[in-house]
Amino acid sequence: MTAEEHASANPSSTGCVTRSGGDIEGAWRRVVRRRAFLGGLGLAGAMGPAAALLATDAGAASTAVTRGDVAILRFLAAAEIVESDLWQQYNELGGVNGGNPSYIAALQNLDGDMPQYISDNTDDEMSHAAFLNAYLASKGAQPVNLDRFRRLPSSRATGARQVGRLTNLQHLDVDTSWYTRYRSAENPDLGANFPQAITIRNQPAIPLNDSETPPGTPQPVPPATAPARRMQAIADTAGFHFAFIEQGGSSLYTTMALKCSSLEVLRIVVSIGGTEVNHFAVWHDKAGNAVVVTDPVTNLKFPDLNAAPLGGETFQTNLIMPEPCDFLREGLPECSVIRPSTVADAGAVAAVRAFTNDRLFEGQPDEFMDTLMALAVAADAARRET
Ligand SMILES: [Fe+2]
Ligand SMILES: [Fe+2]
Numbered sequence: 001m002t003a004e005e006h007a008s009a010n011p012s013s014t015g016c017v018t019r020s021g022g023d024i025e026g027a028w029r030r031v032v033r034r035r036a037f038l039g040g041l042g043l044a045g046a047m048g049p050a051a052a053l054l055a056t057d058a059g060a061a062s063t064a065v066t067r068g069d070v071a072i073l074r075f076l077a078a079a080e081i082v083e084s085d086l087w088q089q090y091n092e093l094g095g096v097n098g099g100n101p102s103y104i105a106a107l108q109n110l111d112g113d114m115p116q117y118i119s120d121n122t123d124d125e126m127s128h129a130a131f132l133n134a135y136l137a138s139k140g141a142q143p144v145n146l147d148r149f150r151r152l153p154s155s156r157a158t159g160a161r162q163v164g165r166l167t168n169l170q171h172l173d174v175d176t177s178w179y180t181r182y183r184s185a186e187n188p189d190l191g192a193n194f195p196q197a198i199t200i201r202n203q204p205a206i207p208l209n210d211s212e213t214p215p216g217t218p219q220p221v222p223p224a225t226a227p228a229r230r231m232q233a234i235a236d237t238a239g240f241h242f243a244f245i246e247q248g249g250s251s252l253y254t255t256m257a258l259k260c261s262s263l264e265v266l267r268i269v270v271s272i273g274g275t276e277v278n279h280f281a282v283w284h285d286k287a288g289n290a291v292v293v294t295d296p297v298t299n300l301k302f303p304d305l306n307a308a309p310l311g312g313e314t315f316q317t318n319l320i321m322p323e324p325c326d327f328l329r330e331g332l333p334e335c336s337v338i339r340p341s342t343v344a345d346a347g348a349v350a351a352v353r354a355f356t357n358d359r360l361f362e363g364q365p366d367e368f369m370d371t372l373m374a375l376a377v378a379a380d381a382a383r384r385e386t
Pocket of ligand 2: 125
């Protein structure tokens with residue numbers, strides 16, 4: 001399905017989008033309808049001055065970029081800015097120089113190196129965003145700036161800077177189906193669906209304040225007190241959220257690579273995409289180490305994924321290498337690949353949808369969603385020109 005078809009699948013109308021309540025799917029549909037309306041104006045109309053900019057490098061044909069290349073890179077820059085914002089929140093609280101000892105201790109129950117990995121992942125995302133915007137500028141294209149939307153509240157817990165945020169990590173619905181998907185021989189691009197490994201609804205992935213999770217609380221395994229259980233469930237949620245974000249990046253970059261025209265842009269996309277896969281692989285391993293706990297506030301349960309009735313091919317925690325799966329079409333042998341990798345399942349619009357369903361943008365205004373969706377629709381519309 002093309003981006004236009006994707007958008008047109010919903011009847012055209014515009015409406016007010018509210019993300020403070022639970023009607024995420026309804027809010028999403030309204031955003032897509034508005035995009036369908038803008039699509040009718042043509043991409044240049046939808047994107048403004050940046051879309052009108054067809055950056056070329058007359059002196060070096062091999063590095064000339066097309067309008068589609070610019071659209072791909074602009075959406076990826078936006079996605080990296082979003083990633084950087086959420087990773088910075090994790091880093092402030094749980095990174096190697098993080099400021100919340102109890103959160104750090106709970107994360108280290110998944111792996112002693114978690115703070116280092118969080119800090120390095122944060123650095124990577126910031127480098128991706130900065131590079132993509134600098135490259136766009138070097139080609140005469142408009143970089144992406146989402147600073148005006150940094151208005152969401154920070155955590156009040158010790159360690160969090162009190163600054164405006166782009167993303168919400170304080171009440172997430174984390175899709176954990178990536179865990180069962182990568183253990184399956186089926187492929188979402190061929191219509192397969194996958195169960196959640198853990199059902200995580202309306203759960204913080206960072207500590208909210210110091211009253212329910214005092215920052216000096218010891219975090220033994222198993223956690224001995226209610227505050228320790230709460231903090232461990234928050235850290236376990238973060239562990240699954242890390243992998244959710246990075247598997248999305250792995251699929252997005254794979255999908256965008258197929259649309260690049262310039263070999264240099266293709267080099268950028270596959271080279272950054274490789275690090276997203278690297279991130280995902282690490283977080284996939286760590287999520288399986290989530291501590292068995294029940295959150296005393298939300299009743300969220302992290303069970304033993306290796307014990308009956310779980311365990312086996314679908315849940316065993318050390319099965320972190322991607323299982324060979326169906327790929328491209330019937331009749332071909334199973335192949336161990338990134339999945340999904342189609343525009344419908346893993347394109348730019350699909351990425352925004354996944355972020356939205358994650359409640360990552362809860363509290364953001366219509367203008368933010370319109371800005372992000374304009375970039376996404378343009379990226380999905382890009383076509384490889386040979
Ligand atoms: Fe990235
Ligand atoms: Fe990433």
